[in-house]
Amino acid sequence: MKLRMRLNALIGFLAVAFTASSLPIAANAQGLQRVNVGTITSTQSCTYYRNYSGSKLEYSEEYYARVWGAAAAARYYAAHTTWRSWVVKDCQSNFQTMRSAVEAALASSGRLTTGRGGYSLDITISDIGETAPARSLPVDGPDDYSTSWGTASATVSFTLKDAAGRSIDGGVVTKQIEMSRTIDTADLAVRVSEPGASVYDLMQREVAQMIARRIAFKIDPLRVTAIEDDLVELNYGGALLAVGSIVDVSKTRGIGVVRYRVISATGSNAAAQVDGDNDTSDIDVGNLGTFIEDDSDAASARRFRRKRLP
Numbered sequence: 680m681k682l683r684m685r686l687n688a689l690i691g692f693l694a695v696a697f698t699a700s701s702l703p704i705a706a707n708a709q710g711l712q713r714v715n716v717g718t719i720t721s722t723q724s725c726t727y728y729r730n731y732s733g734s735k736l737e738y739s740e741e742y743y744a745r746v747w748g749a750a751a752a753a754r755y756y757a758a759h760t761t762w763r764s765w766v767v768k769d770c771q772s773n774f775q776t777m778r779s780a781v782e783a784a785l786a787s788s789g790r791l792t793t794g795r796g797g798y799s800l801d802i803t804i805s806d807i808g809e810t811a812p813a814r815s816l817p818v819d820g821p822d823d824y825s826t827s828w829g830t831a832s833a834t835v836s837f838t839l840k841d842a843a844g845r846s847i848d849g850g851v852v853t854k855q856i857e858m859s860r861t862i863d864t865a866d867l868a869v870r871v872s873e874p875g876a877s878v879y880d881l882m883q884r885e886v887a888q889m890i891a892r893r894i895a896f897k898i899d900p901l902r903v904t905a906i907e908d909d910l911v912e913l914n915y916g917g918a919l920l921a922v923g924s925i926v927d928v929s930k931t932r933g934i935g936v937v938r939y940r941v942i943s944a945t946g947s948n949a950a951a952q953v954d955g956d957n958d959t960s961d962i963d964v965g966n967l968g969t970f971i972e973d974d975s976d977a978a979s980a981r982r983f984r985r986k987r988l989p
Contacts, residue, residue, distance in 0.1 A: 691879030917944030
């Protein structure tokens, strides 16, 4: 009897301890805002993506394989086809790869989860494009050099709706990445290029990250959570704030912002240091931050305030 009473007491204690330890986890899981990635569509047809190619080859890959062999033909064909070929594949399957990339980026924020029952996100790919590929250019003398590069770009619009179906955010974002580059001197010529599959994978990740930041910072704004000397702690981690990222923090008093750069990041927060010798006395805990995309014009904005000379 006494043994049974002791066992019951032990079971009761373990049950209470297990319940107490589980409550914060359940609360955190329930506290995450849910975003459902809805439709991903295109204003251009798959056929148009396929035909709109400045480097279309005269013969098929199978033809080149018969002449050079399969391995050489695959390398040659990949180097001379554009990344639109991979957009076609996703277009035919309702952009499942893009959907997975966006969902992964949202879930990795640590503050959002994906699925039905909350916000809904609809995405439209409105345009894709690329500049001419990098090409070698002549140089004039032994100390001169020339460089050329080719880029790919994607323009994507999105709409975020709340559970009641009201549009609460949206916009148009454009991402540009480098596909190829050449550097020529009098004695040396270097050319670097990425095949279409690599370009498309990188473009998807960059676009997904950009949209995830817009959505996450709209639902739970980017803000300062702690200050130490010229460092600030931000409430998002490395999933959305990579080391080297630029964040403009609004001032409590006065006009303008103070620019910071992320110098370290964990899964839940990031540390950023003031960029240059700017005054940080007007930065307080709770101040909002604005993420600056590395390919935007704002990334090269003036770092210091102009001073009038006496």
